[in-house]
Amino acid sequence: MNMMSEAAVEKALDKNMSDAPLKMIGKDVSVYYGEKRALFDVNLNVRKNTVTALIGPSGCGKSTFLRTLNRMNDTIDGCRITGKITLDNADIYDPSVDVVELRARVGMVFQKPNPFPKSIYENIAYGPRIHGLAKTKADMDRIVESSLQRAGLWNEAKDRLQEPGTGLSGGQQQRLCIARAVAVSPEVILMDEPCSALDPIATAKVEELIHELRTNFTIVIVTHSMQQAARVSQRTAMFHLGNLVEENDTDKMFTNPDDQRTQDYIMGRFG
Amino acid sequence: MSSTHIYTPFDEELKYLARRISEMGGIAEQMVADSVRALVNSDFALAQKVISEDAILDDAEKQINEKAIVTIARRQPVASDLREIMGAIRIAADLERVGDLGKNNAKRVIAVANATLPRQLSRGLEHLAELALMQLKEVLDVYASRSVEKANSIRERDSEIDAIYTSLFRELLTYMMEDPRNITPCTHLLFCAKNIERIGDHATNIAETIFYMATGAQPEGERPKDDSANTVGALAD
Numbered sequence: 251m252n253m254m255s256e257a258a259v260e261k262a263l264d265k266n267m268s269d270a271p272l273k274m275i276g277k278d279v280s281v282y283y284g285e286k287r288a289l290f291d292v293n294l295n296v297r298k299n300t301v302t303a304l305i306g307p308s309g310c311g312k313s314t315f316l317r318t319l320n321r322m323n324d325t326i327d328g329c330r331i332t333g334k335i336t337l338d339n340a341d342i343y344d345p346s347v348d349v350v351e352l353r354a355r356v357g358m359v360f361q362k363p364n365p366f367p368k369s370i371y372e373n374i375a376y377g378p379r380i381h382g383l384a385k386t387k388a389d390m391d392r393i394v395e396s397s398l399q400r401a402g403l404w405n406e407a408k409d410r411l412q413e414p415g416t417g418l419s420g421g422q423q424q425r426l427c428i429a430r431a432v433a434v435s436p437e438v439i440l441m442d443e444p445c446s447a448l449d450p451i452a453t454a455k456v457e458e459l460i461h462e463l464r465t466n467f468t469i470v471i472v473t474h475s476m477q478q479a480a481r482v483s484q485r486t487a488m489f490h491l492g493n494l495v496e497e498n499d500t501d502k503m504f505t506n507p508d509d510q511r512t513q514d515y516i517m518g519r520f521g
Numbered sequence: 522m523s524s525t526h527i528y529t530p531f532d533e534e535l536k537y538l539a540r541r542i543s544e545m546g547g548i549a550e551q552m553v554a555d556s557v558r559a560l561v562n563s564d565f566a567l568a569q570k571v572i573s574e575d576a577i578l579d580d581a582e583k584q585i586n587e588k589a590i591v592t593i594a595r596r597q598p599v600a601s602d603l604r605e606i607m608g609a610i611r612i613a614a615d616l617e618r619v620g621d622l623g624k625n626n627a628k629r630v631i632a633v634a635n636a637t638l639p640r641q642l643s644r645g646l647e648h649l650a651e652l653a654l655m656q657l658k659e660v661l662d663v664y665a666s667r668s669v670e671k672a673n674s675i676r677e678r679d680s681e682i683d684a685i686y687t688s689l690f691r692e693l694l695t696y697m698m699e700d701p702r703n704i705t706p707c708t709h710l711l712f713c714a715k716n717i718e719r720i721g722d723h724a725t726n727i728a729e730t731i732f733y734m735a736t737g738a739q740p741e742g743e744r745p746k747d748d749s750a751n752t753v754g755a756l757a758d
Contacts, residue, residue: 454527461530480595481528504594 270297273438273468274319274356279333281314281323288314291333292494294487296438301460301469303483303500305476307520310489312472316440319470320356321349337438354381357436361443363423365415365430370407373415373426374398377434393433400466401429402459421452428459432467439463441471445478457482476516480504488512534592535602538585538609539664545581545616546661548574550654552623553720557650559627560713561643563634571627578620585613601737608734612664615723615730619657622716622723629709636706638696645692646714649685653717656682656724663728667735675728676740682721683747689714690750 274296281289289311296302304312323329335342365373374394384390398404403425415426445453460482473479487497496509507513514520526532552571559568589606663671693711696703732740
């Protein structure tokens with residue numbers, strides 16, 4: 251058996267990331283949809299190069315919180331946000347912030363794979379083109395290849411780059427969407443139930459991809475499957491009725507959580 | 522464990538458990554060998570080394586258990602993955618006990634040191650320890666190779682150790698009857714012999730655990746045993 255270096259062991263073993271630097275800070279975040287309040291003074295930090303999982307029953311506010319991190323809620327009429335969210339200590343709700351640029355830095359992958367009705371190549375190239383990241387065709391080819399490599403899709407897609415992205419299987423489409431998110435070199439990737447439409451093998455591939463992406467990106471994932479949260483994350487945050495109940499190392503969260511409500515939820519005893 | 526998991530951190534965790542078990546095995550083996558050498562040569566410094574090394578095994582067992590619990594909670598293992606983790610917990614407990622028994626032998630070195638016992642007796646003890654250590658070494662090799670046949674053959678050989686233990690028991694009794702001043706050192710040596718015999722039992726436990734890990738079934742039949750030591754000295758009809 252190969253002796254691994256201690257550092258490699260630590261990384262491989264998902265050593266808790268509670269001392270990683272903070273990438274995003276959410277302070278007293280509240281969200282209102284018209285009169286209805288969806289989030290209550292949530293204080294939750296996102297650590298760099300860490301997978302943070304948001305869990306909780308339906309309607310608990312976990313997706314709402316995720317969407318505040320790249321201002322996705324801006325598009326919803328009557329949605330109002332109070333509190334403060336920073337990315338590298340800069341307020342993302344400051345009037346001077348360019349939302350398009352913010353979303354290039356904080357990318358998103360959705361529940362249902364939603365490739366553009368274009369070729370695989372164009373799906374990846376679209377983002378870098380509008381952000382002016384490639385000067386030449388060769389630059390763009392490189393970005394497309396490296397993005398597909400990073401998403402673990404290159405070997406499956408390299409001979410069919412000009413075929414429509416919608417012709418891929420569901421799992422491949424989702425990895426294409428992850429490649430598309432990665433193509434603009436974001437710093438943070440938000441994932442909203444990225445595996446809920448996938449079979450177990452495709453899910454395992456996406457989870458392995460998430461594990462690899464953590465080296466270069468910071469990831470926040472919303473999932474209904476607490477088993478998935480347990481598998482892929484280093485930090486877990488549990489939401490309930492719009493409140494953040496507990497945030498902890500995933501190891502601790504799934505062996506001995508501090509809050510009784512977390513315990514009841516993960517053990518399937520929610521009353 | 523022939524194929525790998527799509528989700529690679531799980532493989533790393535299983536490898537970590539296997540690596541820690543092998544480390545524990547190596548330390549336990551060394552402790553037992555050293556404790557017998559210390560006993561035979563009245564080497565107090567070596568005995569002290571064995572005594573202090575026990576803490577390493579205690580810590581390793583705790584760490585293996587903690588990692589196993591977290592791995593079960595986070596990876597939801599099934600089938601051979603689940604047996605692999607349960608096996609690691611059980612083998613770690615056996616190895617920790619082996620360390621305790623080695624330490625117990627080491628603690629008796631001072632009590633035995635002043636006695637002048639025949640060379641033949643320590644030869645017998647050494648031979649018993651050689652057999653137990655061979656069982657332990659082979660079972661650790663089997664842990665690495667997962668060979669079901671070898672696991673079975675280790676299990677079958679435990680009765681050899683039992684037989685030698687019984688003959689040592691008889692021998693010690695004769696020395697005690699010969700001269701009451703021998704009773705104290707001989708009683709200590711009797712415990713040492715019993716400790717070594719139990720190390721063989723732990724090796725057999727580990728062989729059974731490995732059999733279960735590899736096949737999902739418990740080994741069949743009673744464990745071969747020669748426990749006539751239990752009746753040594755009983756009055757014949």
